[in-house]
Amino acid sequence: xxxxxxxxxxxxxxxxxxxxxxxxxxxxxxxxxxxxxxxxxxxxxxxxxxxxxxxxxxxxxxxxxxxxxxxxxxxxxxxxxxxxxxxxxxxxxxxxxxxxxxxxxxxxxxxxxxxxxxxxxxxxxxxxxxxxxxxxxxxxxxxxxxxxxxxxxxxxxxxxxxxxxxxxxxxxxxxxxxxxxxxxxxxxxxxxxxxxxxxxxxxxxxxxxxxxxxxxxxxxxxxxxxxxxxxxxxxxxxxxxxxxxxxxxxxxxxxxxxxxxxxxxxxxxxxxxxxxxxxxxxxxxxxxxxxxxxxxxxxxxxxxxxxxxxxxxxxxxxxxxxxxxxxxxxxxxxxxxxxxxxxxxxxxxxxxxx
Amino acid sequence: xxxxxxxxxxxxxxxxxxxxxxxxxxxxxxxxxxxxxxxxxxxxxxxxxxxxxxxxxxxxxxxxxxxxxxxxxxxxxxxxxxxxxxxxxxxxxxxxxxxxxxxxxxxxxxxxxxxxxxxxxxxx
Numbered sequence: 203x204x205x206x207x208x209x210x211x212x213x214x215x216x217x218x219x220x221x222x223x224x225x226x227x228x229x230x231x232x233x234x235x236x237x238x239x240x241x242x243x244x245x246x247x248x249x250x251x252x253x254x255x256x257x258x259x260x261x262x263x264x265x266x267x268x269x270x271x272x273x274x275x276x277x278x279x280x281x282x283x284x285x286x287x288x289x290x291x292x293x294x295x296x297x298x299x300x301x302x303x304x305x306x307x308x309x310x311x312x313x314x315x316x317x318x319x320x321x322x323x324x325x326x327x328x329x330x331x332x333x334x335x336x337x338x339x340x341x342x343x344x345x346x347x348x349x350x351x352x353x354x355x356x357x358x359x360x361x362x363x364x365x366x367x368x369x370x371x372x373x374x375x376x377x378x379x380x381x382x383x384x385x386x387x388x389x390x391x392x393x394x395x396x397x398x399x400x401x402x403x404x405x406x407x408x409x410x411x412x413x414x415x416x417x418x419x420x421x422x423x424x425x426x427x428x429x430x431x432x433x434x435x436x437x438x439x440x441x442x443x444x445x446x447x448x449x450x451x452x453x454x455x456x457x458x459x460x461x462x463x464x465x466x467x468x469x470x471x472x473x474x475x476x477x478x479x480x481x482x483x484x485x486x487x488x489x490x491x492x493x494x495x496x497x498x499x500x501x502x503x504x505x506x507x508x509x510x511x512x513x514x515x516x517x518x519x520x521x522x523x524x525x526x527x528x529x530x531x532x533x534x535x536x537x538x539x540x541x542x543x544x545x546x547x548x549x550x551x552x553x554x555x556x
Numbered sequence: 557x558x559x560x561x562x563x564x565x566x567x568x569x570x571x572x573x574x575x576x577x578x579x580x581x582x583x584x585x586x587x588x589x590x591x592x593x594x595x596x597x598x599x600x601x602x603x604x605x606x607x608x609x610x611x612x613x614x615x616x617x618x619x620x621x622x623x624x625x626x627x628x629x630x631x632x633x634x635x636x637x638x639x640x641x642x643x644x645x646x647x648x649x650x651x652x653x654x655x656x657x658x659x660x661x662x663x664x665x666x667x668x669x670x671x672x673x674x675x676x677x678x679x680x
Binding site: 363503506509 | 563564567568570571572574575579580581582583584586590597598600601604644648649650651652657659661671
């Protein structure tokens with residue numbers, strides 16, 4: 203969702219090229235129209251160019267290529283027909299059909315949403331809003347247009363973005379198996395050597411962090427807890443973070459404790475790299491793949507997180523951040539694995555009840 | 557005589573402000589499940605964000621009705637948004653600088669400011 207699919211990049215270039223051309227066309231033709239009409243005209247041209255640009259990279263999918271070509275040509279034609287009597291209703295119908303059709307494509311799994319697709323959706327939605335603005339002085343259809351603008355644009359925006367997001371969460375790609383996290387690319391199946399290396403890392407880490415079963419020892423060693431209003435808490439050692447230890451079992455940057463009614467119970471360690479995008483060594487191949495939390499909304503109030511929306515917005519008071527790559531080692535029996543991204547909540551619950 | 561092109565700038569700004577309000581509404585709704593899962597502060601921020609979305613719609617209506625105060629408020633809001641985006645772009649926090657983020661967090665506020673910067677006399 204936050205990447206650009208290789209076969210969609212050409213659409214982005216086509217859309218960017220269309221912007222100055224559409225503005226130039228308006229100027230050359232001396233079309234004296236309102237700002238809403240000229241805005242809608244330019245946005246239609248951009249959306250059309252994006253769709254035309256995608257025809258070549260989708261030539262193996264006949265139906266999709268035909269739809270892109272037809273849709274793109276119609277958009278471009280409509281961008282130049284702003285004085286035509288039926289310009290508005292035809293453009294509104296085409297945009298609505300395109301958006302609903304695209305949602306259908308996503309639901310059926312025929313396409314995966316990416317930045318070009320979402321940006322084109324936003325361009326189309328804005329064009330729809332501009333087209334529905336009533337022309338001053340024309341009383342007929344005024345109320346209908348305002349109603350359509352007040353209902354159709356918000357509704358279509360919500361439906362389109364919800365579809366994009368639900369699809370992204372329900373059908374993540376191999377590198378986004380976890381919401382808000384990018385997993386390091388590795389080979390698919392661990393080799394015997396990688397399995398042995400992973401077990402060695404696990405054993406050494408489990409032994410090294412054993413003294414921190416008592417949280418006071420961890421505190422004395424420089425680990426400090428994050429917010430404790432959640433079932434688990436990461437205790438970070440800023441000295442180890444700054445020192446830049448890389449996958450050193452004796453110096454894990456973080457410890458993870460379950461917050462139980464008996465006090466903090468050590469359940470694992472966390473290794474962290476210093477820089478965003480710099481994945482660490484991966485001795486266990488797919489078993490010890492690092493992960494990096496991307497596009498998460500972080501608020502300093504309570505150090506809490508949520509996920510950034512497809513429209514790249516975070517709640518007020520939260521900012522979009524990306525964390526440096528990290529690798530967890532779980533010393534309790536975690537169904538997801540010893541190096542899984544998350545601890546199973548059921549495990550934490552069992553520890554709490556023990 | 558005022559050219560027709562300048563007359564509908566507030567209407568165009570209205571559409572963009574409504575779009576921006578929708579984006580904030582989506583952000584607020586998306587944070588709500590985290591609030592429900594125990595993140596108390598995130599729940600508060602979700603509510604605040606939804607209130608901001610409503611306030612933005614009201615501001616958009618004010619712009620549509622050519623209210624001078626609404627115009628000033630909208631411009632101030634967009635300047636704050638642009639400033640915030642610029643700061644996040646510069647800070648090494650891994651802020652998303654993708655296409656949609658650029659459109660929503662930079663191009664959209666800039667377009668609203670450009671649309672509202674002229675025609676001050678059209679507002680009452």
